[in-house]
Amino acid sequence: MDAMGLGRFIAIEGGEGAGKSTQARLLAEALSLRGIACKVTREPGGTPGAEAIRSLLLDPPGEGWEPESEALLFAAARADHVARLIRPALARGDWVICDRFVDSSRAYQGAAGALGDEAVVALHAIGSSGLLPDLTLVLSVSPEGAARRLAARDGSHADAIGGRPAEYHAQVDAAFRAFAAADPERFALVDGDGPVEAVHARIMAALERLC
Ligand code: T5A
DSSP, X not given: OOTTSSOOEEEEEESTTSSHHHHHHHHHXXXXXXXXXXXEEESSOSSHXXXXXXXXXXXXXXXXXXXXXXXXXXXXXXXXXXXXXXXXXXXXXXXXXXXXXXXXHIIIIIIISSSOHHHHHHHHHHHHTTOOOSEEEEEEOOHHHHHHHHHHHHTTOOOTTTTSOHHHHHHHHHHHHHHHHHOTTTEEEEEOOSOHHHHHHHHXXXXXXXO
């Protein structure tokens, strides 16, 4: 149980096009049918301030951000999101399902980017008092499968971070797997390949530990 109330905090993580948003929605529907009040939210974003920062990050002005500025902007967006949406929802007893959270910063800015894990964790301690999810589901999808899904949805359009080279995204995927292996109590690695309903069933099975 979360120390702030009865609510549980679930994050869904993974690379581009892993199916996080789709599965967040299905999970909320399944929990609602069980009488659990859920708040589905996303990062970067979730509050007006954090959504404004999202635009700056994904569609940057000028020549884009240096790695340090990028990490600070993600941490600032998260601090607003945690203070104004996530903590109040958990305190009310709602469950929060968050499409990406701090482990995205650890994987993208920390591991694939230049910052390293310690710096990202330190920013999270300052910005959000180090809040961690009760459970972090990492959706693991083959690069070919994810590319097919994104091509079908977005064509050749990618945002400033999604459009980074394949090696960057391979490092992101490797980092998520390493986090899950290092902390099996907080993480569950879920096979994200296959039909939407099959992935949803795997997520529901992974959730048993919270019930
Ligand atoms: N970022 C974010 C950082 O660098 N640091 C951070 O700290 C944070 C929080 C966010 C970007 O910011 C970076 C990571 C990202 O680059 P975003 O637009 O939120 O940008 O990007 P994503 O999180 O990658 O979101 P996507 O929408 O691209 O991917 P999802 O949510 O994983 O996938 P989803 O559910 O939208 O599905 C993609 C498509 O596939 C279909 C869906 O219908 C959709 O069309 N689909 C399936 N098709 C077949 N079989 C399945 N099982 C399917 N599941 C979904």
